[in-house]
Amino acid sequence: MQMQRLVYGPLKAAAGRGPVGSLAGHPFLIVIDGLDECEDKDEVEDLIDSMLAFFDEHPFIPLRVFITSRVEQHIQSRLDVPGVLLDNLVDHCSANDVTAFLEVLFQDARRRSPVIRAYAREHGEWPTPGEKRKLVEHIGGSFIFASAVFKFIMGSDASNNHPTTPMDRLPLTLKMNPGLDRLYAQVLARSEHIPHFFDIISTIALLEAPLPTSGIAELLGISTYEVVNVLVNLQAIIQVDSSHIRVITSASTFAHSSANFSFVDGGLACPFASVNVRRLSLILADIQSHTRTEEDTFMSNHNGI
Incomplete structure (x- = not known):
C-alpha cells in the first residue's frame, strides 16, 4: 500500500500526462538493499508480488528496481520469472x-x-x-x-x-578466522528441526568432491526430496543449482571458505555437524576407496582388451 501511494501512483500520474523532465530519457531507480534481512517473509512476498504485478500492468513505466539479497527461497521463488534479471555474485570473482x-x-x-x-x-x-x-x-x-x-x-x-x-x-x-560463525549458526538454525538435517549438513561439511542431492540421499538412505527440504532454506550459505537445486558441491559449496572451518574445527556452527561425523567420515572414505578401486579395475580390463 505504501509503495502504491508513494511510488506507483505518482509515477502513473506523471506518465499519464506525457514525458515530463527526466522521465523522458532515463528511468528512476529504486534500490532495495539486503531484502533478505526483512524478518517478515509474508510482507516481503507481498512486496515482490505487488511490484511484479505493477510492472506487468505498466511495462513502459520509467521505473527500475535494483534488489540485493542473499539467496532465500521465499525471495528467489518469486523473482525467478520473465522480466526479472537475476545475477549471482558468486559467479563473479570479487x-x-x-x-x-x-x-x-x-x-x-x-x-x-x-x-x-x-x-x-x-x-x-x-x-x-x-x-x-x-x-x-x-x-x-x-x-x-x-x-x-x-x-x-x-x-x-x-x-x-x-x-x-x-x-x-x-x-x-592471516591467521584470523573470518568470524562468520554466527551468520552460519543463525541460518542453519532455520532447518535444524527438519528430519535428517544433522546427517545432511555433516555430509556436506565432509565432502571432498561434488555430489548431487540424489547422491547424498542415496548415501544416507533417504529420499532426494528430503535432502532438498533441508537445503531449500539454507541457500544464503550453501550454493545450489539456481534452477532445480540439483547439485551441491563439497565443502566449498558454502558461501565463504570459512564455513567448512566452522563445521569441522569447533566454530559456533560446529554443533550442527556434530552428529555421526565419525561414522560419515568412514563411510565417505570407504566410498572414495571403492570408487578408485573400480576405476583401476576398469582401466586394467580395458587395457587388456
Whole structure:
C-alpha cells in the first residue's frame, strides 16, 4: 500500500500526462538493499508480488528496481520469472573488488597515520604487493571480513599485549578466522528441526568432491526430496543449482571458505555437524576407496582388451 501511494501512483500520474523532465530519457531507480534481512517473509512476498504485478500492468513505466539479497527461497521463488534479471555474485570473482577496497582504505590510513608514513620512508611501500595479495586471498571475497581485517590492522590494543603497530598486526590477520560463525549458526538454525538435517549438513561439511542431492540421499538412505527440504532454506550459505537445486558441491559449496572451518574445527556452527561425523567420515572414505578401486579395475580390463 505504501509503495502504491508513494511510488506507483505518482509515477502513473506523471506518465499519464506525457514525458515530463527526466522521465523522458532515463528511468528512476529504486534500490532495495539486503531484502533478505526483512524478518517478515509474508510482507516481503507481498512486496515482490505487488511490484511484479505493477510492472506487468505498466511495462513502459520509467521505473527500475535494483534488489540485493542473499539467496532465500521465499525471495528467489518469486523473482525467478520473465522480466526479472537475476545475477549471482558468486559467479563473479570479487578479488579485484576487494583489492580496490583495501587499496582505498590503506591509502587513507597512510594519509592519517604518522607511524605508517615514518615506516614507509624507512622501509618502502606498506603494505607490500605481496602482503596485499595474501590478504586478498585470505579474505576470500567477503567484504565483511575485509572490513574486520582492516580494523584489526589499524586498531591498537596494547593493553591486551597485542602488537602496537599496524605493521606488526598485519601478519596476524592471516591467521584470523573470518568470524562468520554466527551468520552460519543463525541460518542453519532455520532447518535444524527438519528430519535428517544433522546427517545432511555433516555430509556436506565432509565432502571432498561434488555430489548431487540424489547422491547424498542415496548415501544416507533417504529420499532426494528430503535432502532438498533441508537445503531449500539454507541457500544464503550453501550454493545450489539456481534452477532445480540439483547439485551441491563439497565443502566449498558454502558461501565463504570459512564455513567448512566452522563445521569441522569447533566454530559456533560446529554443533550442527556434530552428529555421526565419525561414522560419515568412514563411510565417505570407504566410498572414495571403492570408487578408485573400480576405476583401476576398469582401466586394467580395458587395457587388456
